[in-house]
Amino acid sequence: MKPLHDRTLRRPGPVPASLTARGLLRQALDQHRGIYVLGAVGVIGTNAVEVGIPKCVQWVLEVLLGHPFPFYLPHGWDPLAILVGFLVLLMVLQAMLRYLWRTTLGQESHHSSATLKAALWRSASKLPREALLERFGSGTMMSIATSDVGSARNLFGWTLVGLLDLCFLGLMTVSAMLWIDPLLTACALCTLLGLPPLTKRLADQEYDRHFEAQESLAELNERCHRAVTTQRLQRVSKTSSVLTSRLSDMAEVYRRKRLSVLTTMLHFVLVLGLSPLLAYSVLFTFGLWRAQQGLLSIGGFVAMQSYILLLQGPLGELGYLVADWQQGLASLRRILEVLHHPGDRVFEAPLVPVSRTTVGQGPTVFEVEALRFSYPGGVGEILSGCSFRLDEGEWLALRGPVGRGKSTLLWLLAGLERRYRGSIYYRGQDLATLSTSVLRADLALVPQRAFLFAASVAANLLLDRRASEAELWEVLRIVQLAEDFQSLPHGLDTPLGEQGINLSGGQRQRLCLARALVGKPKVVLLDDPLGSVDLLTERLIITSLQSRFPDTTVLWAAHRGSVLRYCSRVMEL
Known part of the structure; x- marks a missing residue:
């Protein structure tokens, strides 16, 4: 079964800005019409069976009390046996129909979650640096990818189940009640006339409060992420207590906003849960009087009681349904904000005609001529007239003071x-004409500052790539980490904390180096990836790299002299 809305969310580039949350839902329904039709048949069929069972019970009671069977039966047929058999058949059919909608609409929620996360990953990986720094920081993206996706995915499955229940089960139940006693039904339903305006008011409050709570959660996640990454600075500056106080204040703000959302949901539950009690009061007063007057049979009274109880289901779901709908739309709006954002042009492939994007395999890997660069708003140039050449299989060390x-x-x-x-030429091609996707096929960058996800060791190594378990252990052996993780109970499935907080600085750096080696790059750019590793381990890693990747080209920004002896050439900056 294919995930939802793949034609929209799986294509390259940003999602069209004209696409709204409701528009995305309509596309999902249109593209997977067959799955949703089957799911709707399952839900509506289940509703029909649930309404038919109390009616069948009514006929059983009336037959036991001596009333005539309402339908013609051939001579000799036992009406009680037929009704009991029909009741059993309805129960079996109910189980089958329930399985049908759970395997269609229920599974669509899970498929949508995977599709939305994949779309977020593709969009986030192409966002410009300014957008990542100013609007979509790691905390914000974490909140969107977890909490918002969790809320939005229900719109594509479980929320539709509730909507069908509300419409069809409610309509069928009211129809069955009218069949038994129209006057009693009208009196019971009059107690529910105040629900629509009250529900609309609560729904608007739910949407606004959920959106504000999600924004607060994203800001809290962002601050927590910064706090984790600046632990050493906090120890040196002794500012951890101040930061803890600020985080506590932000957590309290989020707690209050989230509590307001839950309060609104509780109001839904109370309002919609108490409404059937009013209908029961009508049934046990006016309904009993009509039964005493002979206007309503005992079987009919019992069936009416069952139907009011059955009606409580759609009414009770209405509160959760409206809450899920409003929360889902608010979350989907936040997701689309990321998907609508245009990606950086350098990530789009190709930037030049395809015939020119085929990177050559000549002896020269990089050729740099008169390179100059300065950061926006910075004072002076960081690089001024830098020129050099890097050949295939060469190890070049960059040396120079900080800055x-x-x-x-x-x-x-x-x-x-x-x-x-x-000018920067990569294998004879102007780097400015090559997309990042073309470069990623050949090249890996290992930054000085290690970044690890709060996931398993294997997930941190693989990211969005595929590799066997043996290949993962191989790269871990190269960076001298295999024994460390083999000694743990879960091995490659060992979970890492945020930013790999349960690893030492040297282990984090080596794990990032191993992650780069998983893709078997032809060119590796190393920004002092072993700065926190002792000299013996450093020597073992470098000799393993040179023996396992003898043809790989390496450019190493070295901050300590021990690395220089392993490089074929040293360039001063």
Whole structure:
């Protein structure tokens, strides 16, 4: 079964800005019409069976009390046996129909979650740096990818089940009640006339409060992420208590906003849950009087009681349905905000005609001529007139004092920053004409600052790639981490904390180096990836790299002299 709305969310580039949350839902219904039709048949059929069972019970009671069977039966047929058999058949049919809608509409919620997360990953991986720094930080993206996707996915499955229940089960139940006693039904339903305006008011409050709570959660996640990544600075500056106080205040703000959302949901439950009690009061007063007067049979009274109880289901679901609908739309709106954002042009492939994007395999990997670069708003140039050449299989070390542009040069060569002057040629092609996707096929960058996700070791190594377990252990052996993780109970499935907080600094750096090696890159750009590793481990890692990847080209920004002896050439910046 294919995931939902794949034609919209799986195509390259940003989602059209004209596409709204409701528009995306309509596309999902249209593209997977067959699945939704089957699911709707299952829900409506289940509703019909649920309404038919009390009616069947009514006829059983009336037959036991001596009333005539309402339908013609051939001579000799036992009406009681037929009704009991029909009741059993309805129960079996109910189980089958329930299985049908659970395997269609229920599964669509899970498929939509996977599709939305995949679309978010593709969009986030192409967002410009300014957008990632100013609007979509890691905390915000974490909140959207977890909490918002969790709310939005219900719109594509479970919420539709509730909507069908509300419409068809409610309509069928009221029809069955009218069949038994129209006057009693009208009196019971009059107690529910105040529900629509009250529900509309609560729904608007739910939407606004949920959106505000999600924004507050995203800000809290962003601040927590920054707090985790600046632990050393906090210890040195002794500001951890101040930061803890600020985080506590922000958590309290989120708690209050989330509590307001839950309060609104509770109002829904109370209002819609108490409404059937009013209908029961009508039944046990006016309904009993009509039964005493002979206007309503005992079987009919019992069936009416069952139908009012059955009607409580759609009415009770209405509160959760409206809440889920409003929360889902608000969350889907936040997701679409990411998907609508245009990606950086350097990530679009190809930037030049396809015939020119085929990267050559000549002896020269990089050729840099008169490279100049300065950061916007910065004072002076970071790189000024830098020129060099890097050949296939060469190990080139970059050396220089802090602030001379070693890390910046690696970012430029990786194609992550294009606002430079001068020329950079990669295998004979102008780097400015090559998309990042073309470069990623050949090249890997290992930054100085290790970044790890709060996921398993295997997930951190693979990201969106595929590799066997043996290949993962191989790269871990190269970086001298295999024994560390083999000693753990869960091995590659060992969960890592936020930013790999349960690992040492050297282990985090080596795990990031292993992640780069999983893709078997032809060119590796290393920004002092072993700065927190002791000299013996450093020697073992470098010798393993040279033996396992003898033809790989390496550009190493070195901050300590021990690395220089392993490189074929050293360039001063």
